[in-house]
Structures are given as C-alpha cells and as structure tokens.
Amino acid sequence: MAILTKDEAKKILDKVLSYSKADEMSASLSGGRLGNIRYARNAVSTSGESDNLSLSVMAVFGKRSGTATINEFDDASLEKTVRRAEEIARLAPENPEYMPMLGPQTYLAANPYAESTAKMTPDFRAQATFDSLDPCRKKNLTAAGYMEDSTRFTAIANTKGLSAYNRETSVEFSVTVRTADGLGSGYATRDVTDVSKLSTKEATEIAMQKAQASASARALEPGKYTVILEPAALLANVDASLMAAMMNSFDARSADEGRSFLSKKGGGTRLGEKLFDERVTIYSDPTNPEVPASPFGGGGGGGGQGRFNGGSDGRPQEKVTWIEKGVVKNLSYSRYWADKKGVKAIPAPANFIMEGGTQSLADMIKSTEKGILVTRFWYIRPVDPQTLLYTGLTRDGTFYIENGQIKFPVKNFRFNESPVIMLNNLEALGKPVRMGGNLIPPMKIRDFTFTSLSDAV
C-alpha cells in the first residue's frame, strides 16, 4: 500500500526541490488506498479497490505558476516533472493575486489516522456488507447501501522551508432499507476514522425500523411545523445540506464584495453581529478526538467535501470559533484577500463542531407536544443566495409526534427554508453526533416551512 512515512516522503520532496530553477517551488506527494463496496436489491452490485501515489510540482516565476504531476519516482522522472512545471509556468499568464509561498509553519498535533482502517481488506468489506444484508433478507426487506474507505497521506514542502506531513483514514457507510411493497423506506449513515467503531449491523437495524415504521404514511397539510431534525437531515456527506451550505458561505471576500448573506447593507460584513439564537456556537478544531482532521490545508470546508486538499498552501488549521453565542466571530480568507484587508489569513475549516446539549433524540421527542421528526433531507439546492434560502425534501422516515410520542408516519414534504432563519427559531439542541467528519446536534426548530407534499417513498 502506498502509505509513505514522513521520512520517505521528505526524501522524495527534498530531491524534487533540489532540481528547481524557479523563483519558488512547492511539491506535494500524496497517495493511499481507496476501497468501496456497493449493494442493491439485497446483493452486491460493485466493489473495488485502488492504490495511488502521485507527485504534484508547482513552479513559480514572478506571478506566473505552473503545475505538473507524475506517478514515477526515479531521479530522471522527478527532474523531468520539475522542468515541465517550469515550462508550464513560463507560458502561464500572470496571476495578480499570487501570494509568495509561506515559510516554515507550526502545526497542531492532530491524529486522523487509525490502523484498523488502514488494514481493511476485501473480505472485511464483504463481511460488513453481509452484516447489513443478512438481517434485511431475513425480514423480507430490501437493502441498498454503500461503504467507502480511504487511507491516505499527504506530504508538502517548498523552497521557502515549509514542510508538513499528515496521514488519515476514514470510512463512510450508508444504507437505505425499503419494504417489499415499496411503501416504507428508512435510512442510516455513519462515518468514522477508526473502522472498529463502525457497526453496519447497528446502523442497518435503525434503517430497518424506520422502513417498517414509515409504511402507509398519512398526508398532513403543508405549512409551518415544529420539527426535530436528526443530524443526517442537517449535514450530509453525499450531497448538499443546510449546515454545510451555511458554513461554506463564511468566505470574507464574498461578504466584503456585497454578495453573501454576511454582507452588510451599505458595505462591509456582518462580522460581530448576532445573527443566530444565543445557543448557537460553532467552531473548528483538527485535534478534536471525535472528528480529527488534517492540521494543515487551505481548502475544504464543512460538510465533508474536500476535507483534505493535497495541493493546499500549507496554512495551519487551528481552533477557530466561527459563531459564538449567536454572534459571527470569524470569516475565512484567501491569503490574497487577508493581505489586502490587513488581517490574519484564517483558512476555511477542515471540520466544524457545533455545541449542543445533553438530550438524546428520544428525550427531544418526549418533550415535544406536536411536531415532525425528520430522518433526512434530500436534493437540497439554493433558491436565493442572498438569504441562503434552500429547497429540498424529507426522505426515508418522516413521522408525526404528538404528546411526546411518535404517532404515525407522514408523507414527505418539500421545504423552503434558510439555515439562518432556522437557527433563530431554535427550540432545543440535543447531543452532538459525528456526521461527515463534523459534530452536529439534533435540533428542534419551530416554524419550519414545508411548502408542498410529495408522494415519494
């Protein structure tokens, strides 16, 4: 497997940089193994495993930059790649926003790597799939699911003396269970760094319960409802989601330019303003043991998308508070924009953690007089970027709650809602759960706007 140690990687990177004739050069070596298994109709449909190791070299002359990549590592190939990057750089137009490379940096000690995940085999994947399929087959339910595991490393270095190394693992699992008559459907998803903490059986059993309980749903009138949104409804690792959409919109430049929900009337940003309920506190921290993340990288954002940016500029990921007691505390910056504004260039986060309470989902249901429990949202797309208005639908388990109890399944709804409005209509927060590499609590929200009904199951 192509997981190089820190020393092995550094040896290659140092050699690459020694060939440089450019003003500045950076090199990034990354590799690892990606495995997956997919099933549907209670049988495996595809599975695969691939190894990759690749080197990317960026050469810079003045404000012109060029990148070349290679997956061969003999001296001649390395030198050829350096020359190609330089050739591409000379042909490139000037980038007026180019920022000189960073020198040596200090990084937090994060550990997003687990040996158990690195050791996964095709047999292990098949067994995990069997553990999910078998209970469904026995109950005459139909399962479709997907598990993807990744073990990878990234090492970066540049001619200014910056050097960084990280290795990480992750496993994402999701399953949709449907009743034989197609009238019920349930979903569960898990993501872990350490695969020994994943039970596909446990997750599948929840999806099975939801499938059986959601059959023969009744129609309720669309309108404003109190809702309990499970973590998978707030954040998804496979598609757009309300919380990721909001956290991905914390870019300072868009706000300064007047084209963000964080832009202020008359110019400037809403940094320092209280925009949310005072119980809303969101921060990022690559060293959090429940959601460890890479300690460097300038890319990515919430929602598990692009969490690891191999071609990053090497900025350290630190603990950053984005929202504290409802007040916007920080925005993320490109190095160019931060330089222009004379502020610290805080990169977009590698994870985010929303503080919650101690209540379980069951406690939250128990304390609800009338409301709707939402397992998951689907096909969430922006409607108005000005207000962060999004539309989407409930899916795979939507239930009516009355007097603290789940009464009956309800037909799916389409919603039109903004996470900003949602986080002002907060009733309660539960205990945070890991979702897409982030921690998010289930939320009880009043006046959530459902605009139409769907017949979809």
Added chain:
Amino acid sequence: MNRRDFNQLLGMGTTGILLPSLPAFSRPVTPEILLEPGLDVATKKRLADAAMNAAKSKGATYTDVRVGRYLNQFVVTREDKVQNIVNTESYGVGVRVIADGCWGFAAVVDAKSEADTAKAAEKAVAIAKANAKLMKQPVQLAPQKGYGEVSWKAPITKNAFEVPIQEKVDLLMSVNSAALKNGANFVNSILFMVNEQKYFASTDGTYADQDIHRIWPLFTVTAIDPKTGKFETRQSLSAPVGMGYEYLQSNPADKVTGITTRYNKGYDMLEDVTAAAKQARAKHTAKSVEAGKYDLVLDPSHLWLTIHESVGHPLELDRVLGYEANFAGTSFATLDKWQAKNFNYGSKQVNLVADKTQVGSLGAVGYDDEGVKTKKWDLVKDGTLVNYQAIRDQVHIIGEKESQGCCYADSWSSVQFQRMANVSLEAGKTPLSVQDMIKDVKKGIYIIGDGSFSIDQQRYNFQFGGQLYYEIKDGQIAGMLKDVAYQSNTQEFWNSCVAVCDERDYRLGGSFFDGKGQPPQSSAVSHGSSTTRFNGVNVINTARKI
C-alpha cells in the same frame, strides 16, 4: 445530482472558484499535448486483443476493453483577471469481463504494453469470480453483433484545442469588460472544452474508434445595490454542446429574438453578457411575484432541466429496478405502469424521445460503451409511457431483444453503466410561434434560462427557478418579475401541457455534469424542446428576510 459542482464554480453568491470535476488520473499538460494524436488504432487494437485473450484464458465468457484518452481544457476568469488555465490529459485502459456469470472490472493507468492490459484483464476475472459467490442471478447479456473495425467522429468544424489560448483569454476579457461596462459589479466567465478519444473492443467482434468533442462557454454576472445591500445575478443563456469552437461563431440565423435573445447552434457570448448585465441590474427593481396559479410559458433554455429531472431520470431502468435506491433514488414510473400501456405521463401533446444520435448534442456517439450502435426511440408517445432507457444486461426485463445503446463510463477507470440518453420533447406538429403562444395566455409567466432545481427521490414533486421571469397579462408581456419558483408533480405537470411551439423554435439545452452512481460518475447530456405552455402551475414567492 445535477450541476452542483458547477453552480459552486459559478459562485451562486460566492466568489470561491472551484475546479470542476476532471476525469480520474488527469494530469496537467501543455496545450500542445492536446493536439497530439495519441495512440494509433493498430496499437490500441493490440492492447485490446491482449486483454481479451488473457481474460478468455482465465475463464471469461465475455470481455470488453476501453482504451481511453480524455483531454480537458478550461480557462477561468473574473473581471480583469485570468484565474486559471488548465490543460489535462488522462490515459488508461479499462477491462470488463463476465466470469462465472458475474461482472468484474479492472483498469490500468498509462497502459504501455500488452502485458499491462493482460494483467488488468486477469484482475478483472479474479474480481468477477470473487463477486460471483455473492451473486443472486447470473448476468443475462443481450446478444450484440460485432461491427468489425469501425470509427465515428463528432461532426465538428473547428477543434477548440487548435484555437490559441490567447484568443480564448481575449474573448473572455472582452466579455468581462462588456459586463462591467453595462452595469455588472462582478463577472466570472469560463470556457470549458473536452475531447474524449475512446477506443472500444469486445469479444463480440467490434473495434470502434471514436472522437467526441464538447464545449461550454458560460458566465455569471452580479449586480449589487449598495443602498439596499442586495445582489442579483444572471447566468449565461448558452448551452453546453457536442460541438467544436464553431459554437462561438455568432450567426444571425442561430439567434432567436424576442424579449431577450436566445441562441441555437451558434452563441454570441458578448451580446449575451451585455444583455445579462443590464438584466441583473433591472432585477433590483423588478416586481416580486404574487404566489398563485399561473400558466407557464417555458423557453427551451429553461425546460431542458425540467425534462432532465422529471423524464430523463425516472425512465432510467436501473432506477426503476432499485439499483440506485441508496443514493439517487428509485422511480415513480414502475414496471406495472409501463405494462398497463395506458399510463398518462402527459397530455396528448407530449412526445418524449431518447436519442443518442442527435447532431450537436452532448450524448451523441456512434457506439455506446458496450459496443451497441446508437439510435433514437420513443419513451412517451402521445402522452402514454411506452419505454425506458436500458442497456445490455437489463433489456430482457422489458422484453427487448437488443440494448438501446445508452451505456457510458466517465473514464477508462470507471465501470460503464446505464446513463441517460439525450431525452427531448418533440416539437409541436402544427405551426405555432412563441408570440402566438403568449397571445393566448391571460395570466402567466414566461421563464427563460435554468436556475434552482430540486426533485424528490422518486421524481414526483419538483421545484424549479430560472434566470429571467416575465409576467404575461392578457396576452402581453407586462414586465419583469423576480422571486419566482414553480412547484408541481411530474404527471400533473406534463398533463397540464397544452401547447408546444413548432420545430422553428426547437433548441437544445443540457448538462455537462449529470451525476449518478456510488462512487459518483458524471455524464454530459442534452435535452431539446421548443417553447411549451403548461396551464395552472403553482408558483411560490421565494423572497425572505434574514
């Protein structure tokens, strides 16, 4: 699933420029590499034969081999700056086999020798045999005759890679400058060009060498009103097309004039951005729509996406059967509805066809990725559901003897599976112009361009927005509207279709990045229509205060 990456790229209110997804294993190259011919046909045949022989000797009963070279170029700018110029190449070989009745697939990057492809073939057979233990039923592959050594080339007149980068940068800079001069505060513009050089070989005896080209020029302009602190955007009315650089040669015959100019087979980017800047500014003072029922008049630049989501996806047989249940979802258009032969998908005016041969479309090829010659077929005939989109291992389920030829993989490194053909609404048979259509509408909205989109996992309930909305009152266009989105149900919507303009108004729209599968693969697909009228559709107002 559609175009999410690109909406981010175009910055729906953000300036973050993300690179669009590239084929796997893409490496940066100099622009000259994009004009190099790649391997000759004889070499590709040798690589393929080696794989097929190796697979057979290990016990495969069927093998296909795809030797793929995928070239991409994109030029990304904002205002007066070039942000990125990227040229990439990805080359490798994918081998798919049936052994012990089960599929197996393996791929090799930068395959140089017959030994490389033979090794991949052996790995594919080993995977097939391992997976056969978990199989419920063996693969039933529809027979396919071999075509021998054949080739297909997209009928382009100007390879976009032959146009110097400087000329492309100059075009985008003049586009950006026109936007800023005409009232925009910000503009992002992009030229995206693709060439897929695909060689397919199978043990049925087909060796197909194909050359496919795609291009997509696009922009977003943003106009800010500092007094109100609001911003409005307008995206380009271009379509991604299966053409060369000739798409950017403006031709008066390809312009559709009216309330705003739209484009057919030639796109005038400079003219469109000039209009866009003014329209983004005008949106600030447009009337906010009053929610209620309206008759909708939908331009092809808008309707393509509604066709894509509410017809293209639900009529994919793998979705109907449940193979996509965990991600993209299943379909309301179940087999019993098709078997009944009387399911009213839409009104009598509604004729929807799948077509992998349409000239200039994104989906056009000579042969699909399992060696089936492409064709055109009916999906909905005079409003009735008559067929699905299916490939070789599925067609027996719908009683067809041969595949419909809509199998596709987005890279040599991805396994091919059923993907959407170009799915289009046929033009009306009786002469009808857009002007005459609008004349009859008492209370309506005319929508141009695609915008927000969302549909449920069985494709019943959907919501769409657009780029430009005009109020129609008593047969006349009464002015611009904003904050418009319509919600409907697929069957109800297509049954509310009362008129389709004739073929003079027929145009293609499309998506460069239709996503499907786990791990996800993207595909490019076009959807044609003429302007179409739908009666009594529910419109909501999307304005909010935060």
